Amino acid sequence: MTQEAPSLITDEMKASIGREGPASRSEVDRTGIRMFARSVGHTDPIFYDEEAAKARGYRSLVCPPGYTGTPAFNPARMGAAMAAMGGGMPGGGAGGGRRMRVLNGGTEYEYTGIPICAGDVLTSVGKTVSIEQVASSLGQMVITRRESTYTNQNGEVVCRSYGTSLNY
Amino acid sequence: MAEQVFWDDLKEGDEIPRLVKNCSTQQLVQWAAGSGDFYQIHYDETFAKGTGLKDIIVHGALKNAFLGQLLHDWVAPGGEIVRYGCSYRGMDYPYQEIVCRGTITKKYQEGGKNLVELDIWTETGKPNDDARPKNPEGIKTTPGTAVVALPKR
Numbered sequence: 001m002t003q004e005a006p007s008l009i010t011d012e013m014k015a016s017i018g019r020e021g022p023a024s025r026s027e028v029d030r031t032g033i034r035m036f037a038r039s040v041g042h043t044d045p046i047f048y049d050e051e052a053a054k055a056r057g058y059r060s061l062v063c064p065p066g067y068t069g070t071p072a073f074n075p076a077r078m079g080a081a082m083a084a085m086g087g088g089m090p091g092g093g094a095g096g097g098r099r100m101r102v103l104n105g106g107t108e109y110e111y112t113g114i115p116i117c118a119g120d121v122l123t124s125v126g127k128t129v130s131i132e133q134v135a136s137s138l139g140q141m142v143i144t145r146r147e148s149t150y151t152n153q154n155g156e157v158v159c160r161s162y163g164t165s166l167n168y
Numbered sequence: 169m170a171e172q173v174f175w176d177d178l179k180e181g182d183e184i185p186r187l188v189k190n191c192s193t194q195q196l197v198q199w200a201a202g203s204g205d206f207y208q209i210h211y212d213e214t215f216a217k218g219t220g221l222k223d224i225i226v227h228g229a230l231k232n233a234f235l236g237q238l239l240h241d242w243v244a245p246g247g248e249i250v251r252y253g254c255s256y257r258g259m260d261y262p263y264q265e266i267v268c269r270g271t272i273t274k275k276y277q278e279g280g281k282n283l284v285e286l287d288i289w290t291e292t293g294k295p296n297d298d299a300r301p302k303n304p305e306g307i308k309t310t311p312g313t314a315v316v317a318l319p320k321r
């Protein structure tokens with residue numbers, strides 16, 4: 001970049017870095033696991049057949065990679081969930097002033113080795129790890145990296161996910 | 169699923185068995201329900217075109233899950249995925265093959281585990297013979313990396 005572009009990162013966004021959002025709950029149940037596994041096209045029976053899962057040493061059906069349960073939906077909490085997403089999207093109201101498009105930039109899952117099985121209730125806490133502005137082929141782009149930690153009903157961390165969103 | 173893969177038998181540069189997908193629109197709707205992602209660009213052609221896309225597109229997270237299946241099918245039943253992730257660099261359309269691939273970049277032991285690091289990705293494959301928009305073949309749309317733990321002989 002030869003010319004300094006105006007910053008799209010507001011003070012509010014900067015202040016949100018590192019701050020944990022409210023905990024949210026997701027339920028891991030057999031139906032959710034089967035629906036997810038079926039939609040991917042998984043063929044391993046541990047995602048569909050409880051006996052097969054038990055025969056392989058699991059308590060119940062196992063979460064396929066990328067599935068961390070179904071968030072407990074509640075229409076009354078929609079506003080709070082949006083507000084927790086790092087103090088609002090750039091340009092969406094506070095700061096920036098122009099509407100921006102959003103793209104999902106990428107996702108990573110890190111597992112601690114403790115199986116996630118049907119019957120588990122996971123509590124996830126997310127935070128914004130970094131916000132940076134770069135010049136891209138689509139124009140000025142704000143890259144936001146978020147991290148979520150999933151803890152099961154026994155207090156064990158089972159998974160961490162890292163997500164990147166691109167606003168341009 | 170194939171026989172158990174053992175750490176001892178692998179070397180850097182090896183390619184793991186490919187997983188070939190080809191999404192129908194029905195699969196994208198199943199994924200919308202299974203994942204809870206109801207963004208219309210993935211099932212409503214008019215809506216998708218209204219945002220400037222050529223057609224509905226495959227969910228990035230579904231391609232991530234395909235890569236998860238690639239790894240799971242390779243390491244199961246005795247191995248486990250330690251971490252895996254990918255970036256969404258290009259769009260994929262339904263009714264064209266999505267070829268999921270992986271190659272071993274590093275083999276090491278750490279904390280008592282036998283680990284393998286991989287480059288993983290999806291690339292565009294053979295298109296169906298229909299009038300829908302297609303990508304050229306051989307484009308890496310979803311590159312990523314992974315670490316898996318495997319049993320030793």
